[in-house]
Amino acid sequence: MRKILLFILVLLFLALGVVAYIYYPRLNLITGFAAKNMCSCVYEAGREPQSVAAQDNNFSPVDLAEYEIDREDKTASASVFGLKERTAMYNPGLGCVLLPEDTGRNDLPKAKPNRLQAASSLPYPYGNNKPVDTIFPEVDYGQLELALKNAFFEEYKSRAVVVLYKDRLLAEKYAPGFSKDTKLLGWSMTKSITSAVLGVLAKQGRISVENDHLFSEWEADERQNITLNNLLHMNSGLKWEEDYTKISDVTKMLFLADDMSEVQLHKNLEGQPGIIWNYSSGTSNLLSAYIRDQFSTHQEYLDFWYAQLIDKIGMNSMTLETDLASNYVGSSYSWATARDWAKFGLLYLNEGNWNGEQIISKDWVRYTVKPVEGSDGKYGAYFWLNAGGEYPDVPRDLYSANGFQGQHVFVIPSKNLVVVRLGLVEHPEFDLNVFLREVIAAVEKDQ
Known part of the structure; x- marks a missing residue:
């Protein structure tokens, strides 16, 4: 019996070792995704944590995460086997954000967008009142159902x-x-x-989409020739790796960066603008910075x-x-x-x-x-x-x-x-x- 137990313990130890070897370098990203998504689903969307864990975060390797929810502080924390705990905090009006170590609510942005939610007397979709009941003779409602x-x-x-x-x-x-x-x-x-x-x-x-010289950081090199059109068309020529299965530019940006607009900004050119199409979420956050400017x-x-x-x-x-x-x-x-x-x-x-x-x-x-x-x-x-x-x-x-x-x-x-x-x-x-x-x-x- 002892030999069997010992054998099982060795297998468990080896299994944990394999998991650690495969996932440990990515744990920051796994727990970052898990905590951020849990926080937003619970506090922004009003969902229950059990539902979020069972549905939204129930895919490999995010399903390895375990959670702690603090409704008073409006946080969600995630870890894997007690390792690499990450915490996301809800900031009303701005949603949830992942917190670096040794930061808390006092470190969150203070400015909030002013919202204009004037009541509309119009039916949906141009207003928020009850939609108008309409029967279109050309519509097959059975087929639609x-x-x-x-x-x-x-x-x-x-x-x-x-x-x-x-x-x-x-x-x-x-x-x-x-x-x-x-x-x-x-x-x-x-x-x-x-x-x-x-x-x-x-x-x-x-x-104008023809605008170039978009950022002062690009003035000393050929990036000054990148146009707004290039950024919107995902053919800026800037280096970028959009791979969610590993540690890449996009996963580091979304789950490790405090200022996401900075990540693509500091990438070098690896091709001529306007030539190669390369999907980049970094470019989108760079455009958010351009709008801010x-x-x-x-x-x-x-x-x-x-x-x-x-x-x-x-x-x-x-x-x-x-x-x-x-x-x-x-x-x-x-x-x-x-x-x-x-x-x-x-x-x-x-x-x-x-x-x-x-x-x-x-x-x-x-x-x-x-x-x-x-x-x-x-x-x-x-x-x-x-x-x-x-x-x-x-x-x-x-x-x-x-x-x-x-x-x-x-x-x-x-x-x-x-x-x-x-x-x-x-x-x-x-x-x-x-x-x-x-x-x-x-x-x-x-x-």
């Missing part, structure tokens, strides 16, 4: 689907535990928000995103999270309800016009959906495109804001549709071509 039912098979882990058609709410469906009032993380859909803010600045005549005070920067875009179109549920330096994390961290994400799509469906007010110019929207060379027709200015036929049974004019784990705001101008899908399973496991084809079929009954 089937399309949404198919999207919520258990293995797809869908959480919300919202369909807008001709400026009306056509359909919506939510998973158990989620509703029209549940905030959900957009991940890289935040990049599309960043692009839209730049579009507002361009309409106001404050910037357009204002004389940091408070103006914090307010502008909401006053001139988010709250102006009634996305009042949205929270843009900041890093420890109080910069919006323009690559990854925005929270909103599915209905509010659909409002963002509606703004683009109507070519930047919101209920009669031109917030973003039509030219900017057209610029947004023009394919970038080297992207195989898949990418524009921080929006993904179907110009190359990624979804073969869907119109080529479709474009979308996309995020990690299957977050999508689809805009289909030729069908007058906005389709939002938020969940935890990505294409092709959740087949977007089939899903969109089935939704489109519902509005083509008489065609």
Whole structure:
């Protein structure tokens, strides 16, 4: 019996040794992701920790994390086998942020964005009141119901689907535990928000995509020739590694950096601007810094995103999270309800016009959906495109804001549709071509 116990203990020791060898260099990133996501889901989205651990953080190797929740201090901590504990703290108005060692609430940013959430008498989607009941004769409602039912098979882990058609709410469906009032993380859909803010600045005549000499740190070398267009098209030529499976530029930025805008800023050129397309979340946070530089005070920067875009179109549920330096994390961290994400799509469906007010110019929207060379027709200015036929049974004019784990705001101008899908399973496991084809079929009954 003792020999058996000894053998088991040796096996456990060896197993722990293997896990430590494989994961220890990445533990800071694993516990950083786990703590940050837990904090935001609990305090920003109002979720229960058990649900977050079982669903959102239940993938390898993040599922190794163990948690401590301090609701009084509004923190979430994560560790793996008691090692590399990381803590994230909630800062109302700015979301959750990972704390370095020996820091606490007094070290969090103090300035908060001023929000304008004026009550609107309009029905959804242009307001927040009850949507108008509308029956469209060309819509096959049975087909639409089937399309949404198919999207919520258990293995797809869908959480919300919202369909807008001709400026009306056509359909919506939510998973158990989620509703029209549940905030959900957009991940890289935040990049599309960043692009839209730049579009507002361009309409106001404050910037141009041809601008170069973007940062003083680049004046002494060839980086001074990088244009805003290059940054929006992900072809700046700056060195960057976007790999979430290991210690890379993007994981170090999101889970180790206090000022995320600084990371890409200090990367060297490894190619000529405008030639090679290279997806970079670092570029998105660099653009957040560029937006900040357009204002004389940091408070103006914090307010502008909401006053001139988010709250102006009634996305009042949205929270843009900041890093420890109080910069919006323009690559990854925005929270909103599915209905509010659909409002963002509606703004683009109507070519930047919101209920009669031109917030973003039509030219900017057209610029947004023009394919970038080297992207195989898949990418524009921080929006993904179907110009190359990624979804073969869907119109080529479709474009979308996309995020990690299957977050999508689809805009289909030729069908007058906005389709939002938020969940935890990505294409092709959740087949977007089939899903969109089935939704489109519902509005083509008489065609």
